[in-house]
Amino acid sequence: MIISILLILLCCVIIWRASDGFEAASEYLGRNLNDGVRGATINAIGSSMPELFTTLWFLFALHDKDGFASGIGTTAGSAIFNGMIIPAVVILAVIGYGLAKRISVSKKVILRDGLSLIAAEFILIFLISGSTIEWWHGLILMAVYGIYVTVMLRTMSGNEEGEDDDEDDDEEEDYGGSTLQNLLTLNLEPVFFKNGITGGSAWALLLVSMVIIGASCALLVYSCEDLALGMGINTYFVAVVIASAATSVPDTILSYRDAMAGEYDDAVANALGSNIFDICFALGFPVFVYTLIYGPIEMSPATIVNITELRGLLLVLTVFAFFIYFIGQGMGRLKAYLLLTIYIGFTVFIMGKAYGAQWAIEIGAGIRDALGFIL
Numbered sequence: 001m002i003i004s005i006l007l008i009l010l011c012c013v014i015i016w017r018a019s020d021g022f023e024a025a026s027e028y029l030g031r032n033l034n035d036g037v038r039g040a041t042i043n044a045i046g047s048s049m050p051e052l053f054t055t056l057w058f059l060f061a062l063h064d065k066d067g068f069a070s071g072i073g074t075t076a077g078s079a080i081f082n083g084m085i086i087p088a089v090v091i092l093a094v095i096g097y098g099l100a101k102r103i104s105v106s107k108k109v110i111l112r113d114g115l116s117l118i119a120a121e122f123i124l125i126f127l128i129s130g131s132t133i134e135w136w137h138g139l140i141l142m143a144v145y146g147i148y149v150t151v152m153l154r155t156m157s158g159n160e161e162g163e164d165d166d167e168d169d170d171e172e173e174d175y176g177g178s179t180l181q182n183l184l185t186l187n188l189e190p191v192f193f194k195n196g197i198t199g200g201s202a203w204a205l206l207l208v209s210m211v212i213i214g215a216s217c218a219l220l221v222y223s224c225e226d227l228a229l230g231m232g233i234n235t236y237f238v239a240v241v242i243a244s245a246a247t248s249v250p251d252t253i254l255s256y257r258d259a260m261a262g263e264y265d266d267a268v269a270n271a272l273g274s275n276i277f278d279i280c281f282a283l284g285f286p287v288f289v290y291t292l293i294y295g296p297i298e299m300s301p302a303t304i305v306n307i308t309e310l311r312g313l314l315l316v317l318t319v320f321a322f323f324i325y326f327i328g329q330g331m332g333r334l335k336a337y338l339l340l341t342i343y344i345g346f347t348v349f350i351m352g353k354a355y356g357a358q359w360a361i362e363i364g365a366g367i368r369d370a371l372g373f374i375l
Helices: 002-029 035-040 042-047 049-062 064-096 107-127 135-154 179-184 188-193 199-231 235-247 249-260 264-294 301-326 333-354 358-374
Strands: none
Touching: 002 049, 002 188, 002 199, 002 235, 002 249, 049 064, 049 199, 049 235, 049 249, 049 264, 064 235, 064 249, 064 264, 064 301, 064 333, 107 135, 107 264, 107 301, 135 264, 179 188, 188 199, 199 235, 235 249, 235 301, 235 333, 249 264, 301 333, 301 358, 333 358
16 A cells, blocks of 8 residues: 555656646647637646546556546546645645735636536536446547637637747757756756757657656556555545546646746636546547447446536536635635635545445435436
């Protein structure tokens, strides 16, 4: 069990370091997008690669119902983590460093990304309401994300589009350290951008980072499986809490950096945009590929119960978070502590379910009954 925990921590570090390179490349390739759009698309996709790879590995490593349950547990758990922990960290960091007494995020950004996320979660609830998952379920989820990105790009301010153009193509930065040292520490940006940033070097860094993230996510999946075995619980519950938090490290760091630079819109848009990517593409793509190869996924009654409760919680907590973001002038300590309290409550509920606590079972039954009115 201790080895599993240490391996999970190692995976967090590797994912974080490799995601830095992925984000540097993706931000350069998306440099012509305005801030709010870049945060919700390029930044969100870059920081959500771990969720995509982890869901893929869970499906293909555990197969069928267990893999699907753990996959949706990772994506939904990550969405809840992003919606609660990341804004709380951003708020407390900004206040703690004395940069501001509260952060203010554009109501337009909150409405745009918050309502898009809630709509995506409604689609997920209605789409995955039976006991069988087909290839077209994954296709629809991917299509929803495609529509979201298309709308984002088409509504981007025309006067901001292309403002950076290619003026930075030949700029060079002074990167320190030897190539070997940078490779060993996974400081990939100096390795690929040492002679200047170009489209070719950015794409190369993007691909190498993806390979490293994919390999570390494979190790994360097997470590979570071993940890669940040692704890005597289903892998699904470890995925919801541990794997989701581990894969959300890049999102947290990226939003933190944006907030420290005063880019509060991007800091929150990244968290919300990442959730839309997680729910639609990071889940939809693995389901689509897996079912095309192996056929439909048949869920057991226990899996249906767990997933139904998780989807219900995801929707309720997202709506809760949306109103916390939207109501009032800015977000201060009180809202940060409220978000943290909600996430702690969610984690306690999941662990209660993992060990069969009666109170958690009763709460879960109430969630399923509530969803029954919607379905």
